[in-house]
Amino acid sequence: xxxxxxxxxxxxxxxxxxxxxxxxxxxxxxxxxxxxxxxxxxxxxxxxxxxxxxxxxxxxxxxxx
Numbered sequence: 001x002x003x004x005x006x007x008x009x010x011x012x013x014x015x016x017x018x019x020x021x022x023x024x025x026x027x028x029x030x031x032x033x034x035x036x037x038x039x040x041x042x043x044x045x046x047x048x049x050x051x052x053x054x055x056x057x058x059x060x061x062x063x064x065x
Contacts, residue, residue, distance in 0.1 A: 003034045006059060007041045016044070016060035024048050024057040031059070 010017045021027045028046045035041040047058040 003031055004038075006031065007035060007044060010044055010059035010061065011041070013061075016058060019057045019059065020055055021057060022055065024054060027057050031057075 006017065006019060019027065025048065028048065031046060035044060043062045043064075044059055045062055047060055049056055049058060
């Protein structure tokens with residue numbers, strides 16, 4: 001799946017998405033530049049959970065103020 005598609009999937013969901021990958025830190029590092037390049041994604045953040053930290057990345061919507 002294309003990186004931008006992952007971010008749009010998170011935006012279009014209620015809370016965000018859970019991505020299963022082979023390297024969560026590498027995926028997060030690849031997503032950061034895509035996120036910073038488009039202000040549409042400014043309300044998303046990336047979380048590597050304590051459980052399954054090497055294979056899971058959460059893309060979560062920030063709570064609205």
